[in-house]
Amino acid sequence: MRIQNLSIQNFRNLEEVSLDFPDGPQLLIGKNAQGKTSLLESIYFLATSTSHRTRLTRELIRARAETAFIKADFISEGIPHTLSAGLDGKTRRFRLDGEVLQKSADLYGHLKAVFFSPEDLEFITGSPNVRRRALDLGLCQKNPRMIGHLLDYRRALKQRNAVLKQNSRSKDLGNLLEAWEPLLVREGAEVLRERASYSLKLLEGASVYYDNLTQSAEELKGEYRSSGTREHWKKLDDIPSVNALQESFLKNLRTHQERDQAMKTTTCGPHRDDVVLSISGASAHRYASQGQKRSIALSTKLAERDLLVKGDDNPILLVDDVTHEMDKNRCKRFFQNILSDSQVFLTFTEKTALRGLLDSCPTWTVEAGTVTPGK
Ligand SMILES: Nc1ncnc2c1ncn2[C@@H]1O[C@H](COP(=O)(O)OP(=O)(O)O)[C@@H](O)[C@H]1O
């Protein structure tokens, strides 16, 4: 996958940008707060309609502007496409090859991208919520039909929670809750099975990269903890069938109905799941050093890249500021892993020694929201 042209108007501090990218890794160079991250963010936004920095559309639009626009001409599996996003304060509208995409589900899977950011550390240090979000973003890019299941699950959950809030003392509560069970259980089991499989594949890949990047004897492992079935799985074969998952999820929903009634919310299900990581048996969340956490984050992203490869079409890699804390050897190994990909965008704050490793790559200077070729 390769972006040939990227045009941006009024996205973050980028007022008017139009860039034709030659082949190979692209280096974006600029001091702090000039717009490097914003440029990568605009590409990820085209891929997923999300930003790692905000949920608010308003924040993505340049201050004092009413609307923002992003457009990429790109080649995917050998075929040229154009994807664009128009944002105003309230809405986001996407078009693929000129046709409006009606549902967010239709956006996923066209332009695929993996974002490497310093904030990836939160995948290890953050709350389960952060991990689920990261997993779902990768999963939906890999398997676009999952966005529909996730949205339907969320809808059923919202309705069931509304029933619990409004009718917690009603004698009829059991029946009212039951009305939402079929949808909740059906969509929940689908999400669970796919997300758990995706997570375990991701962890398996990450474990190999962790080995390669750290060249240490430590072993990165992980498991998926399902709150809806009260089970945890370490291997793909451990994950039950969708039917079995439906059955145990339903059973647990009913077992915990009193607790749900008291808490006025649904206390078990895929929306409460987590992935637990460990290094040589010790919880990474609790015990890993900062350096180890960074290596886990990087390994996980590299594994995400691998899961998004289709045939010989790679996703676009957006590598933001993640190398400045790595020593030269680790950087070298990281670059060896990514530089042969179809397209990689890397940001740097200055001309560091690392650039020696990337001498022949095209460079772009980012300054006060403008981007110009060369250094
Ligand atoms: N909606 C917006 N309108 C105008 N400027 C913004 C907006 N959002 C962020 N900025 C500013 O854009 C600048 C560039 O940010 P960023 O892309 O993170 O820079 P870099 O990655 O180069 O350090 C920052 O000064 C930031 O405050």
Ligand SMILES: [Mg+2]
């Ligand atoms: Mg930045």
